[in-house]
Amino acid sequence: MIVRGIAVAGLALAVSTGAAQAQSVPAVIFDMGGKFDKSFNEAAYNGAERFKREFNVEYREFEISNEAQREQAQVNMVRRGANLVVAIGFAQAAAVTKNAAENPNVRFCIIDSVVNAPNVRSYTFKEHEGSYLVGMAAAMASKTGKVGFVGGMDIPLIRNFAFGYEQGAKAVNPQIEVFQNMTGTTPAAWRDPTRGGELARSQFDRGADVVYAAAGATGLGVLQAAADLNRLAIGVDSNQNHLHPGKVLTSMLKRVDTAVYTCMKDAHENKWTAGALRLGVAEDGVGWALDQNNRPLISADMERRITEARQKIISGEITVRPYQQ
Amino acid sequence: MATLDGFGRPADVPWWVGLVLLPLLNLLAAFVIAGGVIWVLGVDPVAALKVLVWGAFGDTDLIGFTLYYTTNFIFAGLAVAIAFHCGLFNIGGEGQAYIAGLGVGLVGLAMGGWPWPVVMAVAVISAALFGGIWALVPAWLQAYRGSHIVITTIMFNFIAASIMNYVMVDVLIAPGQQAPESRAFDPSTHLPSLQDLLALFGIRSRTSFLNVSFLLAVACCVAFWVFVWHTRWGYGIRTVGQNERAAVYAGIRPGHMIMLAMVISGALAGLVAVNVLLGAQHRIxxxxxGGVGFVGIAVALMGRNHPLGIFLSALLFGALYQGGSELNFEFPKLSTEMVVVIQGLIILFAGALENLFRPQVEALFRRRLRAAA
Structure with missing residues (x-):
């Protein structure tokens, strides 16, 4: 009894106002790379913040910093009364599978992986479609006929980015050369900007003048290298155009923010359903970024051709092949 | 009890000064500094301390997690301590535990369907073999080639990490999956959690990682005590650790003792894998x-290389580890890095700076003793 009392006191001490009266208690668990990676995790953060702003509901959050934490982090959230756990990143799939089975009353959302369970909603994206669009932009902006790609961890998910990118570039210029490098084979590859920068430099040295980074926080090194060498980079996941205005050609938007926001909103409004959602260009799940920072880099002709291609992907006139299947 | 018996020999101070008072003083100093850092960050240190204590001992679940981490630290601390007794500084506990994970993992993957006691027995042997052999190479190099054990064991940590990367990414990765993880072990191989045991005593607990490996760790503490102080081999190891030349005169072969101590050290470190993989994660x-092998050094230092001390300091570090992670949940301002800083401060004061207050405190007691005499 006393123990329980202390536990409740501890919780009361920590829970700020707002969360208590709402029936939905959301929690977000960011993956390695960190909440402020300016890319994948930050997109998720922005989605959660938007939900918090619009519905005035606090959410709990946690950043994974080593591989063994994932499962306990979810358990901790559930113990703290969370009834919606949003797990960011495919690496949490195993932990979600286990915890969803053990906590049938808790709803889970997972980004970038599919977990089949009656209380899990999975979001995956057609990264190849968005990458196709920025691949076209890269090929049109390139003067050397060579473009580059720096991936994070070497997994099918990231190869899917490269595959779509190459298809887009070749659609504009069939002779174009596409250099590809992956940063590593472990999750450490998501947070190694130094190595990302080196890989980008080597591609620039080989003649590339546009390099696309799909590597989480590692991509920041790629963008920096492009800015230092006065070449162009393409950002990923979040809109990264503002990081080096005039040096970031565009960003491949992967609307992790929308996915996180929708998941939290649906749970809050009691419209939440389980299932697997796959978002592409047609669903506005992926796209490309055009704002005042990269406006001078995108000519009217480029914009027209990319917008046309986007329409054609939606209408089915262009099919972008995914890396798998 | 002798107070001042001859030239140059300092008077004795009560035993509890070194074993109880100094560790507590160090801990206090660490908490004061950590509290200062927390205060600078704009969080109330008292509230943070409350969450830390609640997070470690607040309910049976949390105590379960604390004891789960304690189990890891006991194994790692004993591993470092046995090497210390032989005068060796084994920094390679991390790598030995990591490689042992392969041994445990292969058992877990292969023995689906077997009852857990059999699986556990085989996994313990396998973990001890993998960890022991991983420590054997640096031990042999130290004993017969004079390569310094600190350098070789730390290098072996990197080799272990690279091997595991290769194995996980290219060989054991579960098909159709992106994360480098093996497939899950068969449920029959999962070690029973201690919740089931506690439930017999009417203590309800939902979910923690605590499993029967904790009992194994306690048993290892007892076995460690018997081995080091009540067997011939333990005597040999301690003699080599205190004076290698004297050991030779006593008919002890230092090379053998170095290898023996390191193999036991590696085997103990390897048992971490049983607790984590077979007891909690159920996959490789x-x-x-996650740094358990390094924390083991601080645990052994603070525990004065004695199993009872190691048990207590492992409990402290387990509580810090568990309570510290709860801090992060309650105060988003205290980022993960901040929790690492706090834990680092405590390791620094409790482990590395163990002599910080010793001269002053001991001088104080000697003065009082002299005055009394």
Missing amino acids: ILNYT
């Missing part, structure tokens, strides 16, 4: 050790 994951 990358970097599952």
Whole structure:
């Protein structure tokens, strides 16, 4: 009894106002790379913040910093009364599978992986479609006929980015050369900007003048290298155009923010359903970024051709092949 | 009790000064500094301390997690301590535990369907073999080639990490999956959690990782005590650790003792894998050790290389580890890095700076004793 009392006191001490009266208690668990990676995790953060702003509901959050934490982090959230756990990143799939089975009353959302369970909603994206669009932009902006790609961890998910990118570039210029490098084979590859920068430099040295980074926080090194060498980079996941205005050609938007926001909103409004959602260009799940920072880099002709291609992907006139299947 | 018996020999101070008072003083100093850092960050240190204590001992679940981490630290601390007794500084506990994960993992993957006691027995042997052999190479190099054990064991940590990367990414990764993790072990191989045992005593607990490995760790503490102080081999190891030349005169072969101590050290470190993989994660994951081997050094230092001390300091570090992670949940301002800083401060004061207050405190007691005499 006393123990329980202390536990409740501890919780009361920590829970700020707002969360208590709402029936939905959301929690977000960011993956390695960190909440402020300016890319994948930050997109998720922005989605959660938007939900918090619009519905005035606090959410709990946690950043994974080593591989063994994932499962306990979810358990901790559930113990703290969370009834919606949003797990960011495919690496949490195993932990979600286990915890969803053990906590049938808790709803889970997972980004970038599919977990089949009656209380899990999975979001995956057609990264190849968005990458196709920025691949076209890269090929049109390139003067050397060579473009580059720096991936994070070497997994099918990231190869899917490269595959779509190459298809887009070749659609504009069939002779174009596409250099590809992956940063590593472990999750450490998501947070190694130094190595990302080196890989980008080597591609620039080989003649590339546009390099696309799909590597989480590692991509920041790629963008920096492009800015230092006065070449162009393409950002990923979040809109990264503002990081080096005039040096970031565009960003491949992967609307992790929308996915996180929708998941939290649906749970809050009691419209939440389980299932697997796959978002592409047609669903506005992926796209490309055009704002005042990269406006001078995108000519009217480029914009027209990319917008046309986007329409054609939606209408089915262009099919972008995914890396798998 | 002798107070001042001859030239140059300092008077004795009561035994509890070194074993109880100094560790507590160090801990206090660490908490004061950590509290200062927390205060600078704009969080109330008292509230943070409350969450830390609640997070470690607040309910049976949390105590379960604390004891789960304690189990890891006991194994790692004993591993470092046995090497210390032989005068060796084994920094390679991390790598030995990591490689042992492969041994445990293969058992877990292969023995689906077997009852857990059999699986556990085989996994313990396998973990001890993998960890022991991983420590054997640096031990042999130290004993017969004079390569310094600190250098070789730390290098072996990197080799272990690279091997595990290769194995996880290219060989054991579960098909159709992106994360470098093996497939899950068969449920029959999962070690029973201690919740089931506690339930017999009417203590309800929902979910923690605590499993029967904790009992194994306690048993290892007892076995450690018997081995080091009540067997011939233990005597040999301690003699080599205190004076290698004297050991030779006593008919002890230092090379043998160095190898023996390191193999036992590696085997003990390897048992971490049983607790984590077979007891909690139920699959092989990358970097599952997460620095346990290094914390083991601080645990052994603070525990004065005695199993009872190691048990207590492992409990302290387990509580810090568990309570510290709860801090992060309650105060988003205290980032993960901040929790690492706090834990680092405590390791620094409790482990590395163990002599910080010793001269002053001991001088104080000697003065009082002299005055009394």
